[in-house]
Amino acid sequence: MKSLSRREEQKPAQRNMFSNFFSDIDRMFDDDMFLMPMHLSRFGNSNLPAANIRETDKDYNIELAVPGMKRDDFTIEVDENMISISSEKEENINEDKENYQRREYNYSSFSRSFRLPEAVKADSIKAQYDNGVLHIKVPKAEQNVQRKKRINVD
Known part of the structure; x- marks a missing residue:
């Protein structure tokens, strides 16, 4: 300063x-x-995975870069208009040999939340994990398009 x-x-x-x-x-x-x-x-946010969000005519696509995970490591929840993606992974390596002992512990976790628009089909959300990238497809709900209508006055 x-x-x-x-x-x-x-x-x-x-x-x-x-x-x-x-x-x-x-x-x-x-x-x-x-x-x-x-x-x-x-450095505190280094465990926070990078995210890409794209919008198409039919859906929203969320991609998270999370290499080294398995499909079972993820928890995806939708509560009202909020989608939360989280993961917790713990690894323990214990190796006992004649001349040495090796013990390694690794724990990693993250949680990301995104606010969804009101017009989505929460029941039809699909997720796929491929080559270190978690793909989440959030389909858009049909919106009632107001057509122009003339009202006659009596």
Whole structure:
């Protein structure tokens, strides 16, 4: 965060050996320290899969990039106009050999939710997992198109 008061620059002849040291520390606090939470938030969302949403005449297509999963790892729920896609995966590797023991644990999870338009057929939603991409097809419901009608006045 830049200081609100203006600093007077020292002339090159007046600088001592600590001036560069302190200016570097000031620069670290000014530039990096207060941006650090923003940088850390990128790492916090690293488990959040990328999503593509496309609309066609007949449906909405949601694609999530989730490599390394199985079909059974996903939970897809529709509640009113919200579709939620989540997954939890836990792996345990236990290997006991004569000279060593190996134990590895891995846990990963994510949850994404999308608001759906009101005119969808929630009962006809289909999902398919293929080559690391989860494809969800949300069909549109038939909308009553108002046709032009003339009303006679009696």
